[in-house]
Amino acid sequence: MTLKALCEQISRSDPNMLQDDNPIGSRIMCPEYSLHQEDIKTYPLQKKDHIFALCWNITSDKRFYGTIKPSPTSFSYGCSFLPGMRTQLHTHEYLELSYIVSGSFRQSILGTDITFEQGDLCLIDKNCLHQDHLDSNSASILFLGIANDVFEDIMSSHATDDRILSFLQSALLKQKNLLQYLHFKPNANSKGEMEECLSSLLKELILHDEASAIICRGLLMRIFRILSTSYDFSLSKELRKEMSWLLYEEITAYIKENYRDISIRELCSQFHFQEDYFNRILKQKAGMTYIEFVQNLRLIEAERLLTHTDFSIERIADLVGYQNKGYFYRLFTKHHQMTPAKFREKHLKPKEHGVRPHS
Known part of the structure; x- marks a missing residue:
């Protein structure tokens, strides 16, 4: 099963579909309600779960579907939206790595609109203010929420470029005051290897058994190695x-x-x-x-x-x-x-x- 098919399946096909305006939808996709307030997204899982996936599926008939894996209770969320709708301005208490599985996806990051194309990735730091746009085109996006302690493993592995290491290291400093994000664009032939790793990671998060935490950490290290060797980015x-x-x-x-x-x-x-x-x-x-x-x-x-x-x-x-x-x-x-x-x-x-x- 392709990564696109997997994301669409788990975001739309769960029997426990939650409909419009369900409170859990605010965790997945909170529509903009104020120009002056900022949401702080807390880590949604228990401490033992160091990585989670948020799957978005946006259809051309203006429907939004999403889910979180792992989750204590399996669910999907669905709602209608108007083109041009945005999420509330927000930051995270964790780092977020997003991958554009299909279509294109627009975000406003630190006040600048950026359009990400299929195969692009974006790593957003904890205190980096941003919001997501829901446009009329269809798209699938995989967001990975990553707890701070996971980066100790990534950094100690020396599998990543010094510039990425600098980003991760500065993200963990106690006097945190740096607003930052990294936009990765794939080189030729890099998409297949990345999607294979992301598919394996998502399947482990769905399975979520005793071995999944260790396997997911290893897969995340491999993902950052691929980012270092097969993707272009600049600071x-x-x-x-x-x-x-x-x-x-x-x-x-x-x-x-x-x-x-x-x-x-x-x-x-x-x-x-x-x-x-x-x-x-x-x-x-x-x-x-x-x-x-x-x-x-x-x-x-x-x-x-x-x-x-x-x-x-x-x-x-x-x-x-x-x-x-x-x-x-x-x-x-x-x-x-x-x-x-x-x-x-x-x-x-x-x-x-x-x-x-x-x-």
Whole structure:
């Protein structure tokens, strides 16, 4: 069964069809009711269900059909619509990946109308304001709602392009303030592989047994690998700059918090990038490689300890992250053109001698 046939079957053929104006329809397709209000779509499933599918089928006779999989109770929703009807402006508490199974589909994203054609995908971030248009042409759309923790698996797999990784990483940052989406267009011969994966994923969400959660995560990793290798997308210069600075601030904050015992492997594990990514972003923003950045933080702290405590130089070397006293001596002397002892003698004021930090 093709993906189109599968989407149409589950959105229109369920015996428990819910008709116009049923409350559950607002979860599937909420018509615009206000120009000034914004809906926030919460995650509709239990925490153990990390991925869900929302299937839309729009017919040329101005009928809308939709369903959610998995669902505790199997159902379909149907209603009539007027051409030009829009959903209410909304954001999600999860990331949404949409695929145009057939026809074309129009969305307003951040105030800009975008028409997606068959085979296109769109990845929309959590706080990205958008609304959907119901036009008179027929179309089938598959929306995937993806919980945040799933992206840990995707990022740690290193199966995706660095630009997609940057998008996903910035989407998960605590100080989230970046509005963003990615529009993917297929290369030649990429449609078949993507539809095969999406069909398998949708079938697992319909089956929804004990193994489905693991299988769905694996299929989602494969979908993002295909996006990285067989689809075209680009980031605007402004978006690249915003994402780059956001990640730089997060990465450097983490390094500053953990510089005494940090390693490049720990950074890779924390942020899910390859080692060379950290060198690139630190060189671009701070003018230093990763090693130079960490060394600079350690030397700054060593200077403070030399001039504000009477700790031995060996202990100071250990406190700032150097177990090898000789290596610390060479590094400090090269940087300051004097030994740590000479530096202390030159900068330590008499009244400060013997003062220790409060911590």
